[in-house]
Amino acid sequence: MTESGSKLRIFKFLKIIISSLLITVLLLFTIAAIRTLSLDVNAGLQLAHWEKTNNKSLVIDHHQREELLANFKEAIRIPTVSFSNTESNTTALHEFDRFLRKAFPTVFSSSLVHHELVANYSHLFWVKGSQPELVPYMLLAHIDVVPASESDGWEAPPFSAKEIDGFIYGRGTIDDKNNLMGILQALEYLLLKGYAPRRGFYIGLGHDEEINGLNGAMNIVRILKQRGVQLLFVMDEGLTISDGIIPGLEGPAALIGLSEKGQAAIKLSVSVAPGHSSMPPRETSIGILATAIKRLEDNPMPRLFGYGPEGDTFEHLAHKFSLPLKFIMSNLWLFSPLLSRILERKPVSNAFVRTTTAVTFFNAGVKINVIPSLAEAYVNLRIHSAQSVQEVLDIIKDTVGDQRVKVELVDGFDPLPISGADDKAFGFQIIKKTVLDLFPTVTVAPGICIGNTDSRHFVDLTKNIYRFSPAWFKPGDPERFHGINERISTKNYEEMIVFYFNLIQNCDIRKLPEPHSSVHEL
Numbered sequence: 001m002t003e004s005g006s007k008l009r010i011f012k013f014l015k016i017i018i019s020s021l022l023i024t025v026l027l028l029f030t031i032a033a034i035r036t037l038s039l040d041v042n043a044g045l046q047l048a049h050w051e052k053t054n055n056k057s058l059v060i061d062h063h064q065r066e067e068l069l070a071n072f073k074e075a076i077r078i079p080t081v082s083f084s085n086t087e088s089n090t091t092a093l094h095e096f097d098r099f100l101r102k103a104f105p106t107v108f109s110s111s112l113v114h115h116e117l118v119a120n121y122s123h124l125f126w127v128k129g130s131q132p133e134l135v136p137y138m139l140l141a142h143i144d145v146v147p148a149s150e151s152d153g154w155e156a157p158p159f160s161a162k163e164i165d166g167f168i169y170g171r172g173t174i175d176d177k178n179n180l181m182g183i184l185q186a187l188e189y190l191l192l193k194g195y196a197p198r199r200g201f202y203i204g205l206g207h208d209e210e211i212n213g214l215n216g217a218m219n220i221v222r223i224l225k226q227r228g229v230q231l232l233f234v235m236d237e238g239l240t241i242s243d244g245i246i247p248g249l250e251g252p253a254a255l256i257g258l259s260e261k262g263q264a265a266i267k268l269s270v271s272v273a274p275g276h277s278s279m280p281p282r283e284t285s286i287g288i289l290a291t292a293i294k295r296l297e298d299n300p301m302p303r304l305f306g307y308g309p310e311g312d313t314f315e316h317l318a319h320k321f322s323l324p325l326k327f328i329m330s331n332l333w334l335f336s337p338l339l340s341r342i343l344e345r346k347p348v349s350n351a352f353v354r355t356t357t358a359v360t361f362f363n364a365g366v367k368i369n370v371i372p373s374l375a376e377a378y379v380n381l382r383i384h385s386a387q388s389v390q391e392v393l394d395i396i397k398d399t400v401g402d403q404r405v406k407v408e409l410v411d412g413f414d415p416l417p418i419s420g421a422d423d424k425a426f427g428f429q430i431i432k433k434t435v436l437d438l439f440p441t442v443t444v445a446p447g448i449c450i451g452n453t454d455s456r457h458f459v460d461l462t463k464n465i466y467r468f469s470p471a472w473f474k475p476g477d478p479e480r481f482h483g484i485n486e487r488i489s490t491k492n493y494e495e496m497i498v499f500y501f502n503l504i505q506n507c508d509i510r511k512l513p514e515p516h517s518s519v520h521e522l
């Protein structure tokens with residue numbers, strides 16, 4: 001073959017490759033454009049005809065406003081702190097019990113309500129329904145709070161419930177006394193208005209959620225199991241209404257947690273012979289451990305965005321982004337890798353992309369002139385839906401890559417199962433409807449709860465667990481969670497009461513509306 005002939009063949013070959021590439025790109029963009037224009041997963045049941053059950057309405061008058069705010073502030077002022085796995089403020093927990101009985105006299109005296117104390121400080125309420133064939137549901141909240149110290153920089157003392165510019169400040173105002181008080185205040189008002197539910201429901205208030213719920217939630221579950229109870233759905237604290245937190249999203253979004261991340265506590269330790277600090281070895285136990293921790297921080301767990309249900313969150317929200325983000329969110333099959341790189345830049349959104357690694361304890365050393373024989377650290381991992389405790393442990397061992405560092409799993413559990421969010425998912429649709437009726441500008445989407453809740457102990461009682469608080473979070477608010485200046489606006493607290501007031505009545509429908517009518521039982 002002549003030189004010009006072979007050049008011609010190469011040229012023709014390149015032409016075919018380039019045009020195939022162009023056609024593929026064109027095809028991909030056509031599919032992407034079609035998805036961008038057509039993807040709106042939000043209409044669903046909300047346009048359908050709902051059976052009317054919310055016959056009672058709550059318009060809060062001046063007297064009620066004073067009363068409900070006084071109740072809430074009193075709840076915040078009781079320091080029900082869980083300090084550590086073994087230390088709680090039991091005096092405060094007792095006081096909280098007395099306070100609840102005083103604040104909600106109708107709840108505690110109604111013939112419709114059966115109340116019992118569980119494990120001394122937790123509470124279980126059964127509100128009897130008039131139609132026993134309707135499967136009951138359960139609302140959860142917790143009494144305990146994490147410690148708080150004014151010296152960390154609080155604008156008001158953390159157990160003062162001081163009101164500043166329309167916000168009540170204090171530990172527990174968003175985690176979780178807002179939900180607890182919101183639920184009971186709503187029930188108090190419903191009972192006062194003569195409401196009797198058709199569908200029975202439970203309310204569970206754990207006293208040790210912040211230290212794993214081993215006594216509170218787990219004993220409530222044990223009692224319900226003994227009684228053969230199965231639940232239609234469980235609703236607990238969790239994700240919130242985000243406003244201005246998700247970059248590029250127009251308007252607020254209510255994310256309902258269908259699952260929660262798993263968790264692992266891993267201990268790293270290095271043991272060496274102790275000695276005099278005047279003759280130090282080349283590496284100390286502290287140095288070896290510090291290097292291991294640096295490796296973990298420099299090598300985050302793999303990006304897994306799109307391998308769990310978090311992709312659904314953005315598909316549901318896609319129509320609320322403007323271009324080019326709308327195009328990206330509608331086509332995660334193509335753009336997941338790009339989006340995960342954007343999301344991982346901030347701690348809040350990074351939590352949705354991967355298993356996170358946080359070193360939370362580091363202990364070593366006994367005296368300035370002694371080479372320490374032992375250095376140990378604890379790592380707290382929050383496990384992405386697409387990973388397991390074992391996989392995470394193996395990666396940690398690989399990344400540390402040093403036989404001198406002992407890596408031990410102390411405690412852990414895999415990510416929780418994923419609850420339904422389709423047209424047949426009763427709990428999800430009821431929460432969604434209640435949000436949309438009260439906050440019509442909000443877009444509701446499924447999400448993954450990045451922290452853990454008492455509801456994880458309820459997996460044997462129901463397949464349908466939802467983690468959502470009707471609390472508004474604006475920029476800066478996620479940091480208040482377990483942080484300083486935890487607060488809620490008085491307006492939002494009132495909205496929370498109205499939310500639960502409506503939610504309880506909405507649950508009285510026998511089944512979801514047509515065309516998808518069957519209740520997704522158990």
Ligand SMILES: CCCCCCCC/C=C\CCCCCCCC(=O)N[C@@H](Cc1ccccc1)C(=O)O
Pocket residue numbers: 209210211212237238239240242245246263348349352449450451452453473478481
């Ligand atoms: C890109 C999307 C951004 C969406 C913004 C989301 C804003 C985040 C808002 C809230 C965070 C969710 C917190 C959920 C509740 C967690 C409650 C909690 O703190 N639980 C403890 C329980 C625990 C577990 C193990 C040992 C002790 C306590 C926790 O998870 O640490």
Ligand SMILES: [Zn+2]
Pocket residue numbers: 142175176209237
């Ligand atoms: Zn909480």
Ligand SMILES: [Zn+2]
Pocket residue numbers: 146175210482
């Ligand atoms: Zn908490």
